[in-house]
Amino acid sequence: MGGMVNFLLRLVLVAATLGVWEGLVRVLAVPAYILPAPSSIFHALWRGFGFDLSIGLVGNFNAVSDSLYIGHIGVTLAETFMGFALGCFLAFLFGTMVALSRRAEYFLYPFIVMFQAMPKVALAPLIIVWFGLGITSKVVNAALVAFFPLMVNTIVGLRSAEEDRVNLMRSLAATRGQIFWMLQLPNAMPYIFAGLEISMIFALIGAIVGEFVGAQSGLGMLIQSMNFSMDVAGQFSVLLILSVLGLTLNGIVAAIRRRVLFWDPAQTADTSQVANKKAGSL
Amino acid sequence: MDARTTPHPQPVGASEVIAVRHLSKSYGSGPSAVAALSDIDFSVADGEFMAVVGPSGCGKSTLLKILAGLLPASEGTALLRNLPIMGPRRDIGVVFQSPVLFPWRSVIGNVLLPADVQKLDKTVMQRRALDLLKLVGLTGFEERYPRELSGGMQQRVGIVRALIHDPALLLMDEPFGALDAMTREQMNVELQRIWLESRKTVLFITHSTSEAVFLADRVLVMTARPGRIQDALTIALPRPRQLDVMNTEQFGGYVKRIRQALNAGGGLD
Numbered sequence: 251m252g253g254m255v256n257f258l259l260r261l262v263l264v265a266a267t268l269g270v271w272e273g274l275v276r277v278l279a280v281p282a283y284i285l286p287a288p289s290s291i292f293h294a295l296w297r298g299f300g301f302d303l304s305i306g307l308v309g310n311f312n313a314v315s316d317s318l319y320i321g322h323i324g325v326t327l328a329e330t331f332m333g334f335a336l337g338c339f340l341a342f343l344f345g346t347m348v349a350l351s352r353r354a355e356y357f358l359y360p361f362i363v364m365f366q367a368m369p370k371v372a373l374a375p376l377i378i379v380w381f382g383l384g385i386t387s388k389v390v391n392a393a394l395v396a397f398f399p400l401m402v403n404t405i406v407g408l409r410s411a412e413e414d415r416v417n418l419m420r421s422l423a424a425t426r427g428q429i430f431w432m433l434q435l436p437n438a439m440p441y442i443f444a445g446l447e448i449s450m451i452f453a454l455i456g457a458i459v460g461e462f463v464g465a466q467s468g469l470g471m472l473i474q475s476m477n478f479s480m481d482v483a484g485q486f487s488v489l490l491i492l493s494v495l496g497l498t499l500n501g502i503v504a505a506i507r508r509r510v511l512f513w514d515p516a517q518t519a520d521t522s523q524v525a526n527k528k529a530g531s532l
Numbered sequence: 533m534d535a536r537t538t539p540h541p542q543p544v545g546a547s548e549v550i551a552v553r554h555l556s557k558s559y560g561s562g563p564s565a566v567a568a569l570s571d572i573d574f575s576v577a578d579g580e581f582m583a584v585v586g587p588s589g590c591g592k593s594t595l596l597k598i599l600a601g602l603l604p605a606s607e608g609t610a611l612l613r614n615l616p617i618m619g620p621r622r623d624i625g626v627v628f629q630s631p632v633l634f635p636w637r638s639v640i641g642n643v644l645l646p647a648d649v650q651k652l653d654k655t656v657m658q659r660r661a662l663d664l665l666k667l668v669g670l671t672g673f674e675e676r677y678p679r680e681l682s683g684g685m686q687q688r689v690g691i692v693r694a695l696i697h698d699p700a701l702l703l704m705d706e707p708f709g710a711l712d713a714m715t716r717e718q719m720n721v722e723l724q725r726i727w728l729e730s731r732k733t734v735l736f737i738t739h740s741t742s743e744a745v746f747l748a749d750r751v752l753v754m755t756a757r758p759g760r761i762q763d764a765l766t767i768a769l770p771r772p773r774q775l776d777v778m779n780t781e782q783f784g785g786y787v788k789r790i791r792q793a794l795n796a797g798g799g800l801d
Contacts (some may be wrong), residue, residue: 421601
């Protein structure tokens with residue numbers, strides 16, 4: 251019962267915040283280019299999805315015919331997914347190499363340390379120069395940002411196999427390959443999934459930052475172009491979309507994680523807090 | 533090597549499963565080396581239940597790791613069925629202090645781990661696994677996951693896993709050390725039952741004198757720094773032994789003698 255009451259209180263709080271926001275903007279006559287009222291944000295959202303014919307406001311670039319946002323969402327999502335896949339593939343590969351081979355660790359370590367301390371988003375302008383204004387540069391940027399959280403967690407995860415478990419495998423005369431596939435990899439899965447969850451969100455951030463710096467389409471570019479045309483309500487509506495996208499992407503990975511890691515008692519708790527501590531920075 | 537000419541405590545015979553000869557182990561090298569085991573010499577006959585009792589730090593776990601092929605000896609040899617133990621061997625089963633189950637494998641999956649590693653016939657092993665789980669009273673728990681089991685049940689899965697590939701030797705490293713006293717006594721009774729049915733050769737390491745006397749045919753008493761064998765005694769209590777055998781004078785006599793050996797060798801921790 252208490253849960254139900256709390257849930258209703260939550261809804262009331264959100265509605266009240268929106269109401270006060272709307273009221274203040276109207277009463278104080280705040281200009282729309284400073285802070286738009288929630289109603290105009292929802293109107294912009296509505297319009298952006300093609301439910302209004304007056305899209306001419308922001309129609310000075312090659313927008314998808316009747317639904318401006320759908321096309322841009324598609325571009326940003328494509329960049330995010332491709333960047334995520336590329337970044338995670340490389341992160342798993344390098345993470346495994348470093349975790350399993352002292353030699354690989356020795357030679358790769360200086361690079362890892364250097365890159366880990368660096369804010370990866372600062373590389374975005376260079377990447378645009380190297381890979382152009384098309385989708386490739388955004389994929390590379392997303393991959394770069396998504397790379398580190400998963401690599402760090404892969405290394406930590408693969409090395410976290412308990413000594414007793416390794417001894418058990420060794421006592422059975424298991425090969426190194428068997429120890430990897432039967433023990434180290436499944437043992438690392440909670441870490442890997444924590445890394446994947448962060449990398450998923452980081453890939454979205456990488457794609458948006460790449461679009462800020464230079465792009466022909468995508469939600470990041472849309473925010474930039476709305477900013478130039480003082481369409482603040484439009485910007486808010488895109489931020490709302492990004493928030494929903496972030497939640498959805500995170501939810502997808504979390505759902506897969508719960509399915510794969512059904513055996514891990516820690517999964518009932520929120521592991522993203524722990525994961526944030528382990529994973530690298532942007 | 534004139535050490536080889538010294539007489540062994542037990543005669544060398546075909547029925548020997550383990551023969552340990554002048555085994556020493558030290559960690560580190562040079563003057564800073566720490567001797568963990570010094571001149572260990574014993575053998576275990578086929579089907580014998582041998583317990584090794586000693587205080588912590590007496591090197592009994594080191595001894596077990598050497599026999600399991602997880603650690604090399606510094607000096608001397610350990611033979612399993614007359615072949616020197618050079619590394620991990622497929623005909624050894626090990627039960628560790630903790631159950632060491634893989635949480636992502638079901639009970640039957642954990643039991644079949646050695647069979648998977650050693651690529652043994654799946655259908656044969658599956659049937660054997662079910663039989664062994666029945667033997668330890670875990671029928672109906674095959675598809676459960678380790679976190680759903682109690683500590684005692686988990687350790688029973690660990691024992692069944694060590695038996696699945698029908699090893700020549702079962703090494704047990706304080707397998708019930710993490711259990712509460714009552715569960716531990718029940719597990720001792722159960723282990724005796726399993727042993728009477730399977731008649732495996734067992735080397736059982738413990739720091740509990742009563743556990744050693746209750747379970748074993750023979751008890752080796754080790755003392756610490758460096759680990760060496762202080763005494764060896766044969767337990768002539770009839771089997772199957774019930775828990776109330778612990779109240780008999782004979783049982784008390786064995787425990788007393790082990791205590792004396794431990795005290796003579798530098799005392800209990």
